[in-house]
Amino acid sequence: MVEKRELEQWYLRITAYADRLLRDLEGLDWPEKVKAMQRAWIGRSEGAEIHFPVEGREERITVFTTRPDTLFGATFMVLAPEHPLTLELAAPERREEVLAYVEAAKRKTEIERQAEGREKTGVFLGAYALNPATGERIPIWTADYVLYGYGTGAIMAVPAHDSRDYEFAKKYGLPIKKVIERPGEPLPEPLEGAYEEPGIMVNSGPFDGTESEEGKRKVIAWLEEKGLGKARITYRLRDWLISRQRYWGTPIPMVHCPACGVVPVPEEELPVLLPDLKDVEDIRPKGKSPLEAHPEFYETTCPRCGGPAKRDTDTMDTFFDSSWYYLRYTDPKNERLPFAREKADFWMPVDQYIGGVEHAVLHLLYSRFFTKFLHDLGMVGVEEPFKGLFTQGMVMAWTDFGPVEVEGDRVRLPEPTRIQLEMAESELSLEDVKKMGAELRPHKDGTLHLWKPAVMSKSKGNGVMVGPFVKEEGADIARITILFAAPPENEMVWTEEGVQGAWRFLNRVWRRVMEDKEALLATTGKFRKEDLEGEDKALYGKLHETLKKVTQDLEALRFNTAIAALMELLNALYEYRRQRPVTPVYRTAVRYYLQMLFPFAPHIAEELWHQFWPDSLFEAGWPELDESALEKDVVEVAVQVNGRVRGTIRIPKDAPLEVALTEAKKVPNVQAHLEGKEVVKEIYVPGKILNLVAR
């Protein structure tokens, strides 16, 4: 059962940092997606706060608007049902109706509100306010399309220029007054919908003819002058509630004293430790903090007056701890301080932070907030904790979502299957099944089951047991399977075929090296690269080409293409050995190969390395790139006729146009396409392409 309760809890004032958290996003090397999510979460909006006098009363209703330029068009007001003035202002004869509406709104959950299809509803309070600009008497309503949690929980409604207000005004027959004119093509009368774009102010007294963007500033200035309102910025971001009624979490170091009130635990008594509870029943949440059942924990004395007092029994949100752990990592053994500033300043910020998108707002926003706060306390120099952020995709697996019944093109989903899939429809077409990336597979009981890739999770039972897998296949296989399947920012689907591919690849590496073991041991790695020719020279070139690619890809986290390059080089080693014996250049290639393989498959690489070299790959470092090996003297150039490839020629890298032309005209297929035509233009990009434009 779920019930709402009022609790006394602790908050951190993250809203005080809203602007800085927003502004500093600019300088971060983070995915745009994550930045966009944080911006939306903070939800800054600029506008004005305007006071509306209530007819016949002292109170004023304050609203927030981003469109002060439309003030003259405010023809009614709406209070959120939870707004304290809603019931207060309700006229006696309408009170019952208003109360019923407010009570109904209170009972509704967020989900129910949305499920109602957003047909706007509301009730007239029987009270009037005065439009401070026009002096007009405007009715006050309450409606649940106005959110109590945002702005002031009350709005001025401008139906002519706000689609939500327009909808509401239409439904309840409220007046609609145009105050912004569309430039160029004047708006139809009456309006067919809200005009929300900028334009020219009309019906707005002294502001007539003003451009609306400029009008915003002018109206605000005018309001400020008259004491009717002022510029204001609001945020969607709320303060951070950190109190949790659970056992696992850092105790909140506060003492409640009947005489002194809330008193912080003095620094020298920190940290307050959790009582050592071993009984699972004790730890389980029960609607209040489990620590409420432990007087040995909460009974204490007041640090101020020394009288009997009670510790706060709530614990902190665990995001509290994850918000600064990376700072502790810079100085993990410090007994005196969370971390020393010099240590933190030496290491921070984190150059490359890696995590899933699920942390896009909470963890990453809280950590940024903590860093800024600690910066303000002088505890750390940086203002941002994570310079670079990489959000990796998740590992998925084909998952059984339960039985289905197929009749022709229709696929019926029995209730449990439908729930598993979290789908509203209980029937699909075969095409829908394909579209959602699902498949129908026979089940052992003879029925068909619907299978679809889903994120690996305990609850779905579609995970891979790490222990047995590593025992059977080895950790290297798992690493290659995951890294090769897709770029790391994509989700990847773990499949048996993928595992097979990784297995085959690593076995091929193993065999290539071990089959040549004796010969490799009998060969030195010494050679003069100037002496290399033919196959040897080609292998040397391929080796350094691979080294360059793997180095770059590793740096850019493109593991899939790095592994592809290693596979290519392995194919080249096999090809080489079909032609040539074990040579010094081959031995060097094997040596480099193991060094390059090491980051991806450390166990097998190290094991093979030990067959030949005494030290560890950890000490071997990274091979040095020979740029000169990358230069090819003969290159393949594509020959196009009118932009279509008709053949290729092999010519020296920097051969002049004449040479390329001569060679190109020897290609039969090129000749055929030039037959009876005149070459009017030759485009030649040395080393890449020769395009002959013929007419």
Place this chain on the structure above:
RNA sequence: GCGAGGAUGGCGGAACCGGUAGACGCGCCGGACUUAGGAUCCGGUGGGGCAACCCGUGCGGGUUCAAGUCCCGCUCCUCGCACCA
């Protein structure tokens, strides 16, 4: 609705600055070998066609000698936010 990203073979995915689309792998087809192994090795594999050749990177235009890549206009998909005044 708003915001971000995307669409390339049967599949996962390559393609630097506009320059031979489809690297690498999976799957599939054919062959070799056999100490039957989780085999391995060799060859083939975008579509159509006997072929020359034609078509082909979501769709429609455009720029260019040349477009997956640049520009304009759409469609669809994924994710996030969503009555935020």
